Amino acid sequence: MEILESVGIERLTVRALAAKLGVAVTAIYWHVGNKQALFDGLVERIIAQIGQIRVRGQGPEVRILSIGHSLRHTLLERPNVVAVVHRQGRTAALFQPARRVLVRELTALGLPAAETAVAVGAILNLIVGSVLVDRQVERQPAQQATPEELWTPDDVPDNPDLLRYLSQPVDQQELFDYSLRVLVRAVVSGV
Amino acid sequence: MEILESVGIERLTVRALAAKLGVAVTAIYWHVGNKQALFDGLVERIIAQIGQIRVRGQGPEVRILSIGHSLRHTLLERPNVVAVVHRQGRTAALFQPARRVLVRELTALGLPAAETAVAVGAILNLIVGSVLVDRQVERQPAQQATPEELWTPDDVPDNPDLLRYLSQPVDQQELFDYSLRVLVRAVVSGV
DNA sequence: ACCTGAACACCGTTCAAGT
């Protein structure tokens, strides 16, 4: 975990771990089997630790929004951790606690079972997506082409105002707020 | 590209490419510099090929939905390709053509510039997220814990109907349809 | 039961040497 958070998943190697522990590389293999098993164990610990969700506020809409924001915030704080979980294909398990509390809030609304299941999935997908995109953006701050090269006045004829907006870097947090609000409102009002 | 699509990004190595070309490993280095540059070049080609979007249908809502579905479909067909683009941090560039046509459709709606920029970002984020989650799900079909273990009757008291829904594997396509529809409707109606 | 060193088959990369 220390290696992961300090130098990233790329350099979390069996040999680096052995060195950190002051032990022969092969000792790791005796204890955990192989690298796959090592990562599996690490991810299980992460899931047990990070999964916890605090729900705050009054009223279903506010409470559901707070779940989304808290989860997104937790994940954004630990990009390397999210990377391992994703790599091990355990994203679903990581999100299970959030799924649990979301179900609780949505059943309180008295929605039909089918709609609740879809709404929970949609909200969680939105969060996963937003986090993955955010990580992507921060990992590549200079996306090679500048916005000015990507947009020509031709794309947005007679609209210098829009061109200015499009040329600014996207505020991921704002996008997330907007999408989540729209989605939750639709769910709560039963569309 | 052939290696990528046939055996996946993991095994797309400089040495594998050299072997496929019947050439010494070091020849690759003379031509493209290093692996990073090799991947960069590959990704540029992919972006030029895959970015193209067909917009179909009449009316802004239908046309925007068609953009979303076409893009998602294209990306889901080539999971390995998406993986390289994502790894090289060029997702934004891959989505530029879609961004372009989305802007065109939304300006036709006559929305204020600020709202158009946010709406475009939100829709694209939804698509990226849905594709990444979908790839995740299919890469790990057996998510270790079965739904039956994840949910206890305690989580959904007195609601066996909901429990049944939650225990089924999530239909990612349905989730995407739902979220996109909600989002586009909100944008079109100017919420 | 736990740890070691040697060895193997892989990587990416550099560099001097060839034509």
Next chain:
DNA sequence: ACCTGAACACCGTTCAAGT
């Protein structure tokens, strides 16, 4: 200008050998 082989520093993994 283009390609090669040898070499280096890294990987993950196995296995016989030690205590």
